[in-house]
Amino acid sequence: MKRLHLLAAGLALTLTGCGEAPPPEGAGALALVGAQLIDATGGPPVADSVVVVRDGRIESAGARDATPVPEGAETVDLADKTIIPGLVNLHVHYREGPEEIERQFRSQLHYGVTTARSTGSDTPERVAYLLGAAGRSDAPRTYTAGMGFSYPGGFNAAGRNAPATEEEARALVRDQIALGVHFIKMWVNEVAEPGLKIPPEIRAAIIDEAVSNGAIPVAHIDDEADGRQLVEAGLRDFLHSTVLTFGPGAGVPVEDPDPSPAFIRMCLDNDVYFTPTLSIIQNRWHFAEHPELLDDPELRAAFEMYNPDALARLDDPASRAEIVDDPGFEDRKAAFRQLLDFVKTMHDAGVAVALGNDAGTPNVPFGWGMHHEMEMYVEAGLTPMDAIVAATATGAAQMPPVGAADYGTLEAGKAADLIVLNADPLADIRNTLDIDRVMRLGEWVDRSGFVPAP
Numbered sequence: 001m002k003r004l005h006l007l008a009a010g011l012a013l014t015l016t017g018c019g020e021a022p023p024p025e026g027a028g029a030l031a032l033v034g035a036q037l038i039d040a041t042g043g044p045p046v047a048d049s050v051v052v053v054r055d056g057r058i059e060s061a062g063a064r065d066a067t068p069v070p071e072g073a074e075t076v077d078l079a080d081k082t083i084i085p086g087l088v089n090l091h092v093h094y095r096e097g098p099e100e101i102e103r104q105f106r107s108q109l110h111y112g113v114t115t116a117r118s119t120g121s122d123t124p125e126r127v128a129y130l131l132g133a134a135g136r137s138d139a140p141r142t143y144t145a146g147m148g149f150s151y152p153g154g155f156n157a158a159g160r161n162a163p164a165t166e167e168e169a170r171a172l173v174r175d176q177i178a179l180g181v182h183f184i185k186m187w188v189n190e191v192a193e194p195g196l197k198i199p200p201e202i203r204a205a206i207i208d209e210a211v212s213n214g215a216i217p218v219a220h221i222d223d224e225a226d227g228r229q230l231v232e233a234g235l236r237d238f239l240h241s242t243v244l245t246f247g248p249g250a251g252v253p254v255e256d257p258d259p260s261p262a263f264i265r266m267c268l269d270n271d272v273y274f275t276p277t278l279s280i281i282q283n284r285w286h287f288a289e290h291p292e293l294l295d296d297p298e299l300r301a302a303f304e305m306y307n308p309d310a311l312a313r314l315d316d317p318a319s320r321a322e323i324v325d326d327p328g329f330e331d332r333k334a335a336f337r338q339l340l341d342f343v344k345t346m347h348d349a350g351v352a353v354a355l356g357n358d359a360g361t362p363n364v365p366f367g368w369g370m371h372h373e374m375e376m377y378v379e380a381g382l383t384p385m386d387a388i389v390a391a392t393a394t395g396a397a398q399m400p401p402v403g404a405a406d407y408g409t410l411e412a413g414k415a416a417d418l419i420v421l422n423a424d425p426l427a428d429i430r431n432t433l434d435i436d437r438v439m440r441l442g443e444w445v446d447r448s449g450f451v452p453a454p
């Protein structure tokens with residue numbers, strides 16, 4: 001309709017030979033009208049809003065009476081809907097090659113995950129592929145840490161960088177940075193035997209080499225002493241927590257799970273933030289305990305698109321029983337509760353807590369998993385609004401250039417990455433899964449055919 005109108009106007013101009021009549025001010029703009037707006041700036045929701053999108057960006061957003069719809073803009077009536085920013089997942093592991101990555105992209109966008117950080121398992125080929133996807137409206141905005149760092153014989157060392165000396169570490173960091181990575185990831189935790197964790201001086205060399213070459217160091221930890229040493233060495237970006245969750249001794253509640261006041265102070269003084277990554281722990285049993293979740297055809301499709309083997313295992317009652325009948329099951333859940341408490345403690349203390357979920361590991365499907373991670377933040381004691389801010393603005397603020405993201409909130413000038421929901425997530429955080437449509441860089445995401453026809 002709009003196009004016809006413009007065409008007619010152009011024809012009239014040609015016929016009369018007149019000069020340049022300006023197009024209507026709203027030409028090319030799209031106005032989303034009438035939804036509840038959660039802009040993720042931390043302010044209260046706006047009950048009846050207008051969001052104007054043009055050229056992939058938000059031109060204006062706010063209460064309807066204070067946000068005019070430009071004349072001639074295309075409008076979409078979103079009464080009874082809620083708009084939230086696209087989700088920012090700070091902890092994913094893309095798998096396999098281009099064809100598979102495209103399916104993982106599709107799952108992410110289907111579920112409104114418009115930004116993701118790949119943390120430590122990307123080959124040079126995958127790094128190049130992810131960098132090549134920059135600016136695509138049919139792919140999320142991606143960051144990568146290339147291939148991560150461990151220690152010879154240590155956690156995740158196989159196929160990763162495992163320098164034994166500081167010099168070797170510095171050279172390997174430079175190799176990663178030459179590929180164009182944004183982050184340098186290291187695993188600072190133990191696996192089978194003690195003593196195979198990256199030694200402090202090598203960690204410091206990795207951090208120094210990363211920072212002096214413009215990359216951001218990020219570490220997987222599960223111990224406060226390591227956290228302190230890494231902050232002293234200049235690291236600000238932690239995956240997981242200070243509660244033991246991997247390796248020997250994990251899976252039973254620890255004696256003293258709370259971060260110390262001194263460590264919390266250190267985090268606040270140094271702008272340290274955490275991406276606790278609850279899903280990789282809880283999803284080890286969650287679907288076995290709640291197989292009814294697997295009745296959801298979209299979730300099944302998301303599993304099928306990245307790891308059908310995991311779905312087949314979860315569909316098998318015997319393999320589910322193995323998990324829930326395990327004598328250690330209650331202990332694992334109690335240990336997990338300590339991890340939830342860590343999220344709440346850090347959040348309440350004012351330490352920035354972002355969202356990430358280890359999507360791409362066997363039980364954490366791309367896309368769906370971010371919504372489940374938000375649900376767990378609410379279970380931890382955060383409000384739904386806190387969980388949404390953590391999953392959007394907080395994560396965006398940690399991406400390079402730190403503190404200057406042009407996405408993650410819904411404000412004038414930011415990228416038009418957003419999710420339209422059919423139900424109010426402030427009433428029940430699980431309503432973030434009730435998606436009407438998703439926009440990435442001003443374009444509606446094609447969500448059709450995600451669930452294959454039977």
Ligand SMILES: [Zn+2]
Pocket residue numbers: 091092093119358
């Ligand atoms: Zn990970």
